[in-house]
Amino acid sequence: MGGKEKEYVAEAFATNWVAPLGPNVDAFEKQLAEQLGVKQVAALNTGTAALHLGLQLLGVQAGDTVLCQSFTFAASAFPILYGHAKPVFIDSEEQTWNMDPALLEQAITDEIALGKKPAAVIAVHLYGMPAQMNEIMAILDRYEIPLIEDAAEALGSTYQGKACGSFGKIGVLSFNGNKIITTSGGGALASTDEELVKKARFYSTQSKEPAPYYLHKEIGFNYRLSNICAGIGRGQMEVLPERVERRREIYDFYLQELGTIDGIVFLPEPEGSFSNRWLTTILFDEKIFGAGFNETVRQALEKINIETRPLWKPLHQQPVFSEVKAYLNGVSDKLFAEGLCLPSGSNTTDESLQRVVQEIKKLL
Numbered sequence: 001m002g003g004k005e006k007e008y009v010a011e012a013f014a015t016n017w018v019a020p021l022g023p024n025v026d027a028f029e030k031q032l033a034e035q036l037g038v039k040q041v042a043a044l045n046t047g048t049a050a051l052h053l054g055l056q057l058l059g060v061q062a063g064d065t066v067l068c069q070s071f072t073f074a075a076s077a078f079p080i081l082y083g084h085a086k087p088v089f090i091d092s093e094e095q096t097w098n099m100d101p102a103l104l105e106q107a108i109t110d111e112i113a114l115g116k117k118p119a120a121v122i123a124v125h126l127y128g129m130p131a132q133m134n135e136i137m138a139i140l141d142r143y144e145i146p147l148i149e150d151a152a153e154a155l156g157s158t159y160q161g162k163a164c165g166s167f168g169k170i171g172v173l174s175f176n177g178n179k180i181i182t183t184s185g186g187g188a189l190a191s192t193d194e195e196l197v198k199k200a201r202f203y204s205t206q207s208k209e210p211a212p213y214y215l216h217k218e219i220g221f222n223y224r225l226s227n228i229c230a231g232i233g234r235g236q237m238e239v240l241p242e243r244v245e246r247r248r249e250i251y252d253f254y255l256q257e258l259g260t261i262d263g264i265v266f267l268p269e270p271e272g273s274f275s276n277r278w279l280t281t282i283l284f285d286e287k288i289f290g291a292g293f294n295e296t297v298r299q300a301l302e303k304i305n306i307e308t309r310p311l312w313k314p315l316h317q318q319p320v321f322s323e324v325k326a327y328l329n330g331v332s333d334k335l336f337a338e339g340l341c342l343p344s345g346s347n348t349t350d351e352s353l354q355r356v357v358q359e360i361k362k363l364l
Helices: 005-014 023-036 047-057 078-082 101-113 133-143 194-204 227-238 240-258 293-303 331-338 350-363
Strands: 040-044 065-069 086-090 120-124 147-150 170-174 187-191 264-266 281-284 339-341
Touching (some): 005 023, 047 187, 133 147, 240 350, 293 339
Parallel strands (some): 065 086, 065 120, 147 170
């Protein structure tokens, strides 16, 4: 916590604004819109809810195809199935580990040849690293396919000076407990289309029509963020620049200490991209260390109470998606086989970072 969160939460109690909606929600939405450079933001209870509403707002229906990045958390794809649409997974490119534009275009042309143009694309800025947005947007503009931009891990990241989460027809944020800022649990839907956000707010409050009684003409959802949680978010937004600065310091420290070791690979920042470095990740080259060395390191560190995690297991490897079509090039499989997320929390002390590095060097 940054310090001001308690003040805003106390204000919610003092004014009895506890339920969803209220002054904290309004102020938090304004902060987010200014951060992203978009016209409107709807604060919601999860990033998953924002993805689900995004698909609803774009008119995605049962049987429609939605192209989705494979190298990501399952929540990027689950909402596609909520509405009985059909996901198709796209592998990553090596420069940013995000959606491969060449495979994206191949999937689009293949789907069009089958008589069904994709209804939407979900691209992710993984670990805070911006995707190749110029290439992706050029393809989607050419085929007139809307983008839902999953920036759940990328608040504070920019591409060519523009905020991640502001490129797509709809941008999605997450404030889950492990994100760069948190509302304990929460998310947001952003857009330059004010009518879309207005509709999102309508859907997220059970699609209640303006009437003196409960009147519903459309199916709605209970997706709004509470005024208390939004108070936490307001305080967190005030320290977002500090959070980003600290995450980047942590990345630089690991890079300096481990980056010169043969076989350890870091994800560099391409020219024009600015990553919030949500998590610092490394690869242990199998040609140098052998297969499964990342898991050897993870288990050894776990025994001495240092938590690390594998990189995301690609969605095309997940049992729940075993029947889903995928366009693959082997990149995300390799990343999962070789990668590890290092301790990267904003409050990680220099002493703790030094200990992590020392223990990894001992293992090497």
